[in-house]
Amino acid sequence: MNSHHVVSDPKLADELANLATLKRDALSERWKACYGSAPPPRTGRSLMIAALAYKLQEQAFGALRPSTRRLLRRIAEDASARRPLTTAASRKLSSGTVLLREWHGVTHRVTVLEDGALFRGRHYRSLSQVAREVTGSRWSGPLFFGLRSAKEAPNGKP
Numbered sequence: 001m002n003s004h005h006v007v008s009d010p011k012l013a014d015e016l017a018n019l020a021t022l023k024r025d026a027l028s029e030r031w032k033a034c035y036g037s038a039p040p041p042r043t044g045r046s047l048m049i050a051a052l053a054y055k056l057q058e059q060a061f062g063a064l065r066p067s068t069r070r071l072l073r074r075i076a077e078d079a080s081a082r083r084p085l086t087t088a089a090s091r092k093l094s095s096g097t098v099l100l101r102e103w104h105g106v107t108h109r110v111t112v113l114e115d116g117a118l119f120r121g122r123h124y125r126s127l128s129q130v131a132r133e134v135t136g137s138r139w140s141g142p143l144f145f146g147l148r149s150a151k152e153a154p155n156g157k158p
Contacts, residue, residue: 012060019049027052034059099127099145103134110145117141 022030027048031039034055039048058064064072078084093099097112108130111118116125124130127141135144142148 009060012056015056016053019052024048093147101134101145108134 019027019030024045027045028039030052031048034052039051093112095112095114099110099112101108101110108119110127110130112127113123116123117127117130118124119130119133124133127145127147128139129141131139131141131144140148
């Protein structure tokens, strides 16, 4: 475990720091207590410490969300099949977020709302409607405002 990580729970911080001081037998006992079985054969000490640290933090703060587990599973499958990784960060915008986009020398300001966007004092159902208003042509709003790249857009088109 890197010492520069901050853990707000002093008891947990002590437990995590203590892991690095334990001998292999003590680590195996902690493993059994946390995972309910002995560590797999030939599990290295550093992996045992990392897995135990993860488990202790998971018990204290909760597990990964199912969507994160699915994403990690897909990444692992892609990697084992030697497929290129195709993950895109999802960007969920909160109401009140302000987006700025320069278009032909003019900076356009849009405020994200729960049910659309506010642009020039007018309500729009989507960022794509705002992008059409600005450009005069069909655009993906998230693409126009830089929230995703062209290669993430369906068929690579805006």
